[in-house]
Amino acid sequence: MAARKENIVMFPFMAQGHIIPFLALALELEKKGYIITFVNTPQNIKKIQPLIPPTSAICLHEIPFDSSAHGLYPNSETTESLPPLLMLRLIVTSPTLQPAFRELISGLVHHRQPPLCIISDMFFGWSAKVAHEFGAFHIIFNAGGGYGMAAFHSLWLNVPHMKEKSEEFSIPGFPKGHRIHIKQLPEHFNLAVPGDSWCSFSQQMFQDWLESDGILFNTIEDIDHVGLDYFREKIGCPVWPIGPILSSLGSKARAGEEAQSTLDHCMKWLDSKPENSVLYVAFGSQSAPSPSQTIELAMALEASGKFFIWVIKAPISSAMNTNDSDGEWCLPSGFEQRIHGRGLLLQCWAPQLEILSHKSIGAFLSHCGWNSVLEALSNGVPMLAWPMMAEQHFNAKMLEEEIGVCIGVAIGSSEVKSVDIVEKIEVVMGGTSKGKDVKKKVCEIRDMLGEAKKDNKKFKGASTKAMDDFLSLIT
DSSP states (O other), X not given: OOOOOXXXXXXXXXXXXXXXXXXXXXXXXXXXXXXXXEEEOHHHHXXXXXXXXXXXXXXXXXXXXXXXXXXXXXXXXXXXXXXXXXXXXXXXXXXXXXXXXXXXXXXXXXTTOXXXXXXXXXXXXXXXXXXXXXXXXXXXXXXXXXXXXXXXXHHHHHOGGGTOSSXXXXXXXXXXXXEEEGGGSOHHHHHOOTXXXXXXXXXXXXXXHTTOSOEEESSOHHHHHHHXXXXXXXXXXXXXXXXXXXXXXXXXXXXXXXXXXHHHHHHHHHHTSOTXXXXXXXXXXXXXXXXXXXXHHXXXXXXXXXXXXXXXXXXXXXXTSOBOTTOOOOOOTTHHHXXXXXXXXXXXXXXXXXXXXXXXXXXXXXXXOHHHHHHHHHTTOOEEEOOOSTTHHHHHHIIIIISOOEEEOOOTTOOOOHHHHHHHHHHHHSOXXXXXXXXXXXXXXXXXXXXXXXXXXXOBOHHHHHHHHHHHHHO
């Protein structure tokens, strides 16, 4: 499809897990012939600048944001440096960006670079009004999966756990048989009070979605039709699954100059290990187990006898509090010496996509953030789920109960014992019949994801066709 040189404005929320998929999508759209204007706050734009390939002409535009004016730490322009309660505050203050964003769009129109379409984050539903004011299409790009986000949408609007006496209940709007246990809800669902800032923001956000002309999801129809169909019915606009959209740009951005040396070190270490023998453990850029959970996890990794790579960060004392003040790793005494050669500890950062694509990786213990999920599935890596926040709990539920590529280990800040973690690791990596079934299923999903993105003269995959349908609408 020959695309005209028209301007698409892209505006992700200020979080690593949102910015990087947006940037990866921007690069895909640029290859199709569109001019891309990428908008974010000043500090994020500075971090994004080095990630733009030399061959790309993506235009970066800053939008001002004063974090101190909203009760946040000075110069806090991303969730990565914030504890969960302040992450929520950053989210609920996002509508204050509207006047500056409108001014930016007005400037593009004035300089004869009017946007054909504004692709905004799910948290920026208010930008639909700005887009339509200037005659542009408005599309939400949801970097999450359909099922997880649909469960989040349904449960937040209906709060059935506050009405039902049972600890397990149906998910409103989902097909019959889709039930959830109260333990599978993120902590802030139980802390929310009707009328508080987060509830009010969410209600308005969901209302704003109804103004959008369509929603893009970083997923595929074959594994996510329940969630996608939910949004087609509830929002009433086109929904296009265009995934998987993968990129290692984000991890490299956090590592800076150390990225290449860390990558080389990891690859050399993995090259020395047998195929499917290494457990990769990582909890994303914003979460970490509590100190007690960290100790139990360390004891489990040591007792399991498996090779492992563990991306370890200063633990969070509570899911709703700041990082441990002393910044220590809370590891058992002598742990690093005892696991020398069998375990590789990486502080804060790892080249995750490259690690997961290595033949030595046998399983991934993950928080089930959607970017991590796609990276694992695209490489046929079975998962062990330890969701921490937001829709991660629902992602984990889908992965384990709906498609069978995952085994649950723990939930959020709940108590966990090393012996139980060892047992789950053995199920996935110990040659059990259950582990073999999980491996077979995840390889089937890997092939589905590859087929969905195919684009050649003989065959177009479902996600490629969905992208074409989306571009046909806006052009």
